[in-house]
Structures are given as structure tokens and as C-alpha cells.
Amino acid sequence: MDYKKNKNIIIQECNTALEKVNIDDVNTLVQIILEAKNVFFIGIGRVKLGLEAFAKRLNHLGIRAYMVGDINEPAMRRDDVLIVGSGSGESLIPIAIAKKAKQLGGKIIHLGSNQHSSISKFTDLMIRIPVQTKLYLPDEINSRQPMSSLFEQCILLFADIIAMMIIEKQNIDLKNLWSFHANLE
């Protein structure tokens, strides 16, 4: 039972996985987020938690971001974006929501690992983090971690890279950010 060894495994796996992401795709994603009227997120389980952190930070940066199912979720329209987080691209609810969003005319972005998933036919842009999913596909990075832990970690870290890119691009002053932050709790 070794803290340091396991810490090193996780840090290295995250670094390797995030290194593989296509930079042009990331730049396109930032552009799409900044041009969207509303950004919606859907995911399940621990992936959903990472996407909630993503949405929360985007709100701090002045971008209207919502989880599908939120108390104050607006109706989706043509100039909105849905970001679907699903490693395998085979999770039931994300597929159903992606399909619906496509019918409504919105843009669909898939954050996932599996390039040939059921979501791919609804997708305008895939950001591929090529890590182990429950499908254990041959072109995925193996992980020594349980289940889809590595994907979940990458979602949070990736979200925070995007946040830093937006902060740089928009010249946002970090000190000012606290003034938009929730202040009741």
C-alpha cells in the first residue's frame, strides 16, 4: 500500500493521455464555446461530476453553461452547443440527448475515447482522449487504474486547461474572478 507509487501512476497516466489530444481540435472547441449562446453538458456518473466542474468554471468566466437537467436549464436552440462526455460513446442517456440536440439544430461535441461509437453520427467535433473505456478497445491507452478513472480525471484536468486558455484569450484578470463567484456558502 504505497501512496507515492500510486500518485506517480495517476499523474503519469493523466499526462500521457492529455498529451495525445489533437491541438487543432482543442482550438476549435475553444472557439465554439466562445461563440455559443448557451453551452449544455451531459454525462453520467463520475464523468458527469467532471462536466459539472467544467460548467461551473465556464460560468465564472461569464459563459452561460448548464447541465442537462439543471433547475434553470433553458430550451436548446440552434446557436447552442451540447458537450457530451462519454468515454465509450455508448452510454444510454448521452446518446439519447445527443440525438435530441441534433434534431433541435444545436452543435454536438463529443469528449470521449471511442472514435466509432453510437454518438459519432450526431457529432460535429470529437475531442479524443484515447484512454481505457469499459470496451477495452485496442487503440486505447491501458490504465492501471480501476474502471474509467483515468477518463474521469482527464475530463476535469482538460476542463481546467480550457478554462486557462479562455482566460488568456479573453485577458481575464484572475483577481476579479472571485467577485462573480457564489458567495453564500
Next chain:
Amino acid sequence: MDYKKNKNIIIQECNTALEKVNIDDVNTLVQIILEAKNVFFIGIGRVKLGLEAFAKRLNHLGIRAYMVGDINEPAMRRDDVLIVGSGSGESLIPIAIAKKAKQLGGKIIHLGSNQHSSISKFTDLMIRIPVQTKLYLPDEINSRQPMSSLFEQCILLFADIIAMMIIEKQNIDLKNLWSFHANLE
């Protein structure tokens, strides 16, 4: 085990409790909600669920309403309102949040039963639904239901009465409401 008998108990208790609410206070509440820039809600357990339904409906009516803790909760400011739901007025988190909101200069409204609670010193307006709380005070309506079920039911029904009053006052067309409703799920 009798469905109809229990249905009648619940319907009657709700009716009796909601009958006791002071109408002037309700009119003041509607006014405050309509004038607020943002409406925040705090409550715990099943009361929180009733307040979430309240917040969700207010959003449908074009009012910016949030649960404390929401993904996209903004900072509270002077022209905002906090609605605290707590039968006893002695729940830990609602008290702490009410105190903080008061310091930030917002208006505090207490939806509760106990008039002499710890929240009362932070309160600008109390809407009293005088039903059984875990304190079993002498001026509360006894309930044959478990715990604070009656209070929780009254929160939801009261929220929906307020929604109907706002719809009337603003001449909102019910048919149009669906177009603002979330459409992805």
C-alpha cells in the same frame, strides 16, 4: 391499509394549513419576487426538493431563480432575495446562509412554521404555514402524517399558488410557457 382515507387526510391537512397563511404577506412576497434581480433558495432534505420545484417554475416564468449551491449560482447582491424554507427555523445550514445573506445586504424571506426561531432575527418577511415541525410547538397544526411531511407538501403547493398569481399578474400565456421549458430530456 386504506388509500382513500390517507388521501383525504393529506388533502384536508394541506387545505387547512394553506388556509391559515396571511394573504397580505403573500402579496408582499409576490411583489418582492417580481422586483428582485435574482431569487436564491435554501432548504434541506425534502423541503429543499419543494424549493427546487419553486425555483424551476420561477425560471419558466422568466424570473432568475437559483438554489444556493447550483452550478451557475451568481454572487448575491443587495437587490437580491433569499427565500429560506425551514419549518422549525432551526436547521443549521439555512441559519448560516440567512446570516451570510443578511451581511451581503440581501432581503431574507422565511417560509416556515416557528415564529420565534433562530432565523427570525435575519428575516425581512416571514410567510407562516403553521404546521407541525420537529419542535411540536403548541401553536402548530397537528398532523397525522410522519415528521414534517405536511410542511413539505405545503411548500410545493404554495410555490404553485405563487406561480399562478404571477401568471395572472403578468398576463402570461400558458401555451407559450412550453417554449421556455428545457427540451433535451
Next chain:
Amino acid sequence: MDYKKNKNIIIQECNTALEKVNIDDVNTLVQIILEAKNVFFIGIGRVKLGLEAFAKRLNHLGIRAYMVGDINEPAMRRDDVLIVGSGSGESLIPIAIAKKAKQLGGKIIHLGSNQHSSISKFTDLMIRIPVQTKLYLPDEINSRQPMSSLFEQCILLFADIIAMMIIEKQNIDLKNLWSFHANLE
């Protein structure tokens, strides 16, 4: 803008709708809940909030109940039950989850209004509360309330009727219930 008038509309509509529920079906539901190993709930929007209140109360009564998506949601198995709340029976996610639960061998109960919905083919028991849905079907009770408010109110009140029936059947002492109640907030 009239508090009392709107209160009376809501109370009466709830009473009329709950009156129409088939009592044999309710008794079967109570039996199924008491025999289930785990009870899962799925619904969206304000219906979901009512089901959460249902699940929370069942837990107080010693029954293992979960929302699909909960932090500690277990795997569904053959001796488990899924309760789907959907007025129209046409909501995307509830249909997808019902289908999946059926494949896993669990029992499916539909709390809804529309008898001829997409969920019906997966359903072992339908509890029909025949109120207005977004489909505005001819055999639904019209409501003067916005959208599916009446259905949402009925879900909460119905849940609490079921809770009282279980309390009676199991001879649960109301005073003891608080000792199982969450005590940290």
C-alpha cells in the same frame, strides 16, 4: 391576483385526480415495494423532484430506494423494481432507462397519465393519475394550472399516501422515525 382562489383550484384538482387512481393497483404497488430488494426511481424535471421525495421517505421507512444516477446507486438485479414517473410516458430518458431495466430482468412500474405511451411496452404495472400532460389527450383531466404542475403535485402527494399505507401496514411508530433521519444538516 388571488391567493385563496388559486389555492382552492390546486387543492380541488389534486383531490379529483388522486380520487381517480385505481385502488387495486395501489395495493399491488405497496406489495411490490415491500417485496423489492432495491427500489429505483427515474424521472425528469419537477417530476424527478417528487420522486426524490418519494425515495427519501422510503429510506426513512427502512426501504432501500435510489434515484438512477445517485452517488451510491447499486447495480440493478432481478428482484429490484424501477418506478418511472412520466405523465406522457414519452420522455426520452425514462423510456431509455425503462428499456434497460427490463433487459436486466427488473420489474417496471409506470406512474403516469397516458396509457398508450412508449413506456407501456416495458411496464409490469401502471399507476394511472389521469391528468393533463403536454400531449393534451382527450381522456386527461383538464387543469387550470401551467404545464404539468398538477401531475407533479400528485406525484408528491401520492408518494406520501403510499408512505402512510406502509407505516400502517408495518405498524411503524412515527416517533421513532426521527432516529433514522439524517442528522447533520
Next chain:
Amino acid sequence: MDYKKNKNIIIQECNTALEKVNIDDVNTLVQIILEAKNVFFIGIGRVKLGLEAFAKRLNHLGIRAYMVGDINEPAMRRDDVLIVGSGSGESLIPIAIAKKAKQLGGKIIHLGSNQHSSISKFTDLMIRIPVQTKLYLPDEINSRQPMSSLFEQCILLFADIIAMMIIEKQNIDLKNLWSFHANLE
């Protein structure tokens, strides 16, 4: 706007911060979690999301873990543990809950950065991740990231290190884990 540069900053900051955690404290934490009857978590905002991921994974490993406020949160008792996530140790709700849990006789663990916080007087064990908080204390690791992003990332990665330590200690077979995983979504 540079993806790779920002990725490297985040990975390096996470590594440096997690490197500073006291290993004896971590071993004690694992012991306490394994001996607890129930593990409760409290935190707010993005820290809460990291703790939810922690709780979710513990449940997969057969440990009863709950967020304070969960649908099926049981009453806290003497043989239970509360894990409080708060960088500054000065967040309102976590302090209030820690105080209450102490009165109920449970163990309190603080995951945070500030050693001299209001929570410290209720704490049995502090796991210190010495990173930037909103207090900007002199003994904190500076971060180039916004607000408390680094702390939030560390919470998730730390949780997953703990999960791996438990898996090793208990000889849990990773392949078997999926069978306890929620299977409806």
C-alpha cells in the same frame, strides 16, 4: 493560447502539491475509512464535486459512503466518519456540519490547506494539501491557475490514489468491480 503549456502547468502543480502530503497521515486515513461504518462527505462548489467522485468510488469498493444531503443519507453515529473538504477551512457550511458531527461523536477528517482554520478545532486528522486558497496564506503553494482550481484537482486525484491503496490492501479484482457499478444509465 496554448494547450500544451497549460496542460504542463496543471500536471506539474498537481504533482508538486500531492508530493507534499504527509504519508503517515494518508495511511491513517485509509485505516479510518476501512474501519468506519459509514463515511460522510461535505464540501461546497467544485470541491463538493471532487468529494462526490470520492464517495462514488468508495461505494464501488464496498464502503458505505454518502454526501451530507443525499437522498438516502443515514443518521450519523459514533462509529462513523465525516470527511470535510475545504481548502481554507473557513467555508460556512462545512464548519457548521463538522461542529454538529463532533457533537454526535463521529470522527472528523479535514482535507484542506490552511492548518489554522475554524475547522481545526473539530478535527481528528488533517490531510494537508498545501495549495493556494482564497486566503493566499504564506505557507501555501502558489498556483498559476484561477481561484482554487489546484485544490479541486488535487481532491479528485487524491481520492483516486486512496481508492488504489484500498484496492491493493483488500486485494480487490479490478475486473469484478464493474459488477457493482450502476448499470441503468
